Amino acid sequence: MLRTEVDVLTLTATPIPRTLYMALTGVRDISNLNTPPEERLPIVPHVGPYSPKLVRQAILRELERGGQIFFVHNRVNTIDAMKAHLSQLVPEARVDVGHGQMPETQLASVMHRFNAGDTDVLLSTTIIESGLDIPNANTLIVDRADTFGLAQLYQLRGRVGRGAARAYSYFFRHRKLSPTVEGQQRLEVIAENTQLGAGYSIAMRDLEIRGAGELLGTRQHGHIQAVGFHLYTRLLADAVRQIRRIEVSKNGEQKSEGRKIDVALSSLTQPLSMPVNVDLPLAVGIPADYIPDQDLRLRLYRRIADLRDATEIDALTSEFRDRFGELPEMVENLFYQMRVKLRAEKAGLSAINWESGQVVLRYPASEDRDGRRLPDLGPGIRGGKNAYWCSLGEKWKERLLETLSLLVDNGKVT
Template sequence: AFRAIFKAAMDSKQTFYLCPTTILSNQQYKNAEARFKNFPIRMALLNRFVSLKDTKKTLKDFSEGKIDLLIGTHRILSSDVVPCDLGLLIIDEEQRFGVIHKEKIKQYKANVDVLTLSATPIPRTLQLSLSGLKSLSLIETPPRNRYPIQTYVIEENKTIIKEVIYKELSRNGQVYILYNRIDRIIEKVNEIQRIVPEAKVTYAHGKMSKREIEETMMSFIKGVYDIMVCTTIIENGIDIANVNTLIVFNADYFGLSQLYQIRGRVGRSNKIAYCYLMYNPSKMLNDTARKRLKAIQEFTELGSGFAIASRDLSIRGAGDILGSEQAGFIDSVGVDLYLKILNDEINKLKGLPSAIEPQENLLLNIDTHIDNKYVSDDDVKIEIHKLINTIDSYDQLLEVKTELEDRYGKFDDKILIYMYNEWLEKLAQKLNIQKIIQTKEYIELVLPPELSNNIDGELLFRESFKISSCFRFNYKEEVIHIILDISQLENHYVFVILDLLKFLFDISQRKLD
């Protein structure tokens, strides 16, 4: 990145260096000062810590071409920041910027070179790169005197927690403890204080004001505290060389890329760093969580980001449907579908047949968007989608419901319907339902031939009308068509159809028995 800045400056072009946080922008400004101290590159910093007087001077100088490099937060995207001759835009941790900021970034992308930096390899970014839609460069050579982070996946254990904290404090180091439950973080702080009474413990989480977070982080950087209990806010690339032990509670809740990013917060010096990924001993890990934890433990070598991304791509898939209101077309539809649509459009321009084969639909038109008021972080949203996707029974639905409410608070009916719909889809697959047709007036289910021929018609009519009087039936081409008139329903149609499928599933199981 600094070489690109140097080249741009030598070509008399200006550079924006965009950071997601104030602290990170301060850190990168210091790095730039050290790197360019022997070169005639003029630079400035723009964030909320810079005084109004200095900000006005910076804006004036930048517009007049007296500044080559402007480093800052989203403040540099404001309308009053007018470059003289912008040639390069560098985005540090692009995935941490919101929709509004990305729209502003897109305006610059049309006219300048863009370099995106990320310590966290994201599956969809990798997929786009492998597909040729984005160019990709890998930096696999670590800095000098850096060692692989010793990573352990273990059950939560207070004795081990005490030992690893004392071990770090004995070499005058500091400790990160990641506990991603804001409502209980004070309890965790008190618990850690009881385990290590002589240590100075602080905490930070996303519901604190920006100023509180920044002041706490600055105090921790200066060594005022020995231990910081925090949420995933440490993910944003803040380097503290003296922090070389990380304890992560409930590590099975995090995505692989997120774990990789979090682990990267330690091991930023010539000391050997330790990362302890802990999980609740009373909880049975699902297969996906087990694969994630195994992968993060397996890939500890420095520069293993590409391997992590490839493994995450295989575990999680290339993209998830996050809902229509998410930023970017790819985020909305998922990368796999996007690439199919892209290929289809290319074929149309070439006069070739469509690349998308028609498929029977087993999905109801349900809003699966998770509102920012409930959870704003995209990575967490993806984890929620993955969690909901595991629902295969009523017991699992209750388990997921309890887990979400426990971690993020109560959710609205929209997410509840989404959860029940996931169970509905699994039942439809188990029953081999041929297709589900949905219009504004009705929903039609086409039963498979085997079930159509073996079911007791009188029993089907009787039980269906117990569920709802809005059901109608047709028998076409030797299969039963069940039609639900949705305009007269009192309950949401997902609950009504689910009750019908549960009845059909019970009938089919009895036949098997």
């Protein structure tokens, strides 16, 4: 099907705002790859002012387990001074410098030494942003991270954690100078979206922060900030529909075409919800010994991803039983996770995570709460600044669905 109907296939971890908006409005088709490689672990983040003490601790911890470190300093004119600072701060570490203004042979030599393990810390500019796969490097330190774009920060974070070892990322801002409002927002987004496959959520926040740009022009972002993302979407849909109707009304013979256009534009007025990332301690999937046909499994995964309410989940669950027999535990968990995800979307959540034996229900970052905590929802459900921390006991799966239903019925408790 792809060979006969698709001319251009774009692969990206964080689509630019205009491209993502084209996908959301139906101008482009989009498919999400949400399954991470086996044994991959989420990267532990840290965001804060630059701390030499913390830098030394991070480097020494990585050296003690035989790993390597990326240190990003995106200023060529001061990168040698930063090397002297690191050499004095951590004399135990072997530090090498790499940047795009170096001669090609010299830069290649630096990268070969780091890849071979002869260098402990690679101090570089953003030339490491993409294309590197060094599983032994599992600590990333970024200086003045508030000056980077969201996609850059996400790509840089992707340089570590490429094996089975736990990885750490440190995003430092200036110790004395306050970051810009947009810079602080970017740091908050990268700190909040730590789950595997967070690129789509980060791209959505980038779209909201920077705007969608021009669909028919050259601007790749902008405009949305003035009115907000959802209002901008409705305004654009109404404007396009009015123009189309005016054109159709000029020729009575085009009434059927007008109806087709309205159908095509209907996707623009569908409610757009922030995708919810669900990370629970459950094995989910369709085992090959349950459905051996790989193509059929992929089609069923797509059908599951397209489910929109509990009735559809029940119907598909019954179809699975009729066609393939009783559901294995992994498939049961898959349908359960879809129920959780749909209720979380209705409740306005952005993520559901399992942390230290508790279920954390996170809302998108909000600026209208003035630091106030969310109210508690009863025994075992404690409100935080922008999340609920739930101690649900042994029957946590049933209680989680009940809690989500409560949030849906009451709306976001204020």
